[in-house]
Amino acid sequence: MPDTAPPPAPAEHRFPCDQCGADLRFAPAQGRLVCDHCGHAEPIDDPGPWAGGLAELDFRAGLETALPDTEMEEVRRLKCPNCGAEFEMAADRHATECPFCATPVVTDTGAQRRIKPQGVLPFALEERDAHTAMTDWLGRLWFAPNGLKDYARKGRRMDGIYVPYWTYDAATHSRYSGARGTVYHETRTVMRDGKPQRVQVQKVRWAPVSGRVARAFDDILVLATTSLPKRYTDALQPWDLSELDPYRPEYLAGFRAEGYTVGLDEGFAEARAIMDRAIRRDVKFDIGGDRQRIDRLQTQVSDVTFKHVLLPVWLAAYKYRGRTYRFVVNGRTGRVQGERPWSAWKIALAVILGLLLAAAVGYLAALGQQEGALAIEWQ
Structure with missing residues (x-):
């Protein structure tokens, strides 16, 4: 008979306080679970030694959905109709605002079976620290609208988001053929202004080469979401992946x-x-010489494994004059990136001031030339 048992209920990341029953939250500054209602704090249980780092999963098994049940989980997510972001929400909530674009969200995707995170990099910065980093960053921007700065300084809540990433390991063996270039110079005679002149002309002598290179790649980090622009999330690096902890819902x-x-x-x-970019650099280094040319490159990839990890990002999405501005803060280092707002009147004022300054400099230069001419006349 087919298995008709319903799937397990989605896991809820809720931890009631032993003192008052309110929900505990993870406090980055303390590294513990704390209750904002009564002040009670609880340590996060040590999962024990885990020699060798986080477990890697077989890439082929992941593609074929053949991973062990222990590596899968049922989750309930909301999907933003505007930016497409999917994020978890507590079972007792049915509507919220998208933390990525500030759009009201009411769409429930229901329970989904997904690959469970193997590792998590816990938040190290509290919200107040991330907010300070963001407002300081805004304050250093030239031509940013004052209204947006003031709006951000009002202290609107930032969202702490664990952003999904994939990491990949692989072994590669590459064969190449190409040419090594050696730069040399020849002396030639050319005519300039009707006169012969001897000049040095650069030339390249090419010699055919071939060879092999190998490399073991470890933890190539790839953003696993499209809700945030890669140019911002990539700029939040580096991430201290050596500090990844085994995934714990706490x-x-x-x-x-x-x-x-x-x-x-x-x-x-x-x-x-x-x-491929790293392999091409390896090949050019292996070819040597002054110039390198790669004519043929074949790479065999083996032993591919992966991890699903969560990295901490503080996120602010402000709607100002009908436009959404998004800012992201590395939840470990405080590094800030965001959409660049511009103030038209500040730019116009800067242009006017620049023109006035140029006119003043031109006037002083002309005045100096005039005084010099008068001095010559008196002499």
Whole structure:
């Protein structure tokens, strides 16, 4: 008979306080679960030694949905109709605002079976620290609207989001053929202004080469969501992946966790592009010489494994004069990136001041020339 048992209920990242029953949250500054209602705090249980780092999962098994049940989970997510972000929400909530674009969200995707995160990098910065970093960053921007700065300084709440990433490991063996260029110079005689002159002309002598290179790639990091622009999230690096902890839901208490929307195969395509760039650098180094030319390159990739990890980002999405501005803060280092707002009147004022300054400099220069001419006349 087919198995008709219903799937398990989605896990809830809620931890009631032993003292008052309110929900505990993970406090980055303390590294513990704390109750904002009564002040009670509880340590996060030590999962015990885990020698060798986080477990890697077989890439092929992941593609074929053949991973062990222990590596899968049922989650309930909301999907933003505007930016497409998917994020977890408590079972007792049915509507919220998208933390990525500030759009009201009421769409429930229901329970989904997804690959469970293997590791998590816990938040190290509290919200107040992230807010200070963001407002300081805004204050250093030239030509940013004052209204947006004031709007941000009002202290609107930032969202702590665990953003999904894939990491990939692989072994590569590459064969190449090409040419090594050696730069040399020849002396030639050319005519300039009707006169012969001897000049040095640069030339390249090419010699055919071939060879092999190998590399073991470790933890190639690929963003597993499309809700945030890559140019911002990539600029939040580096991430201290050596500090990854085994996934524990306690770290998610009081925070949101976004679900991956970039599939495992899509993520590997981006990782492969990163590998290919590194391999080409290796080949050029192996060719040596002054110039290098790669005519043919074949790479065999093996032993591909992956991890699904969550990295901490503080996020602010402000709607100002009908436009949404998004800012992201690395939840470990405080590094800030965001959409660049511009103030038209500040730019116009700067242009006017620049023109006035140029006119003043031109006037003083002309005045100096005039005084010099008068001095010559008196002499």
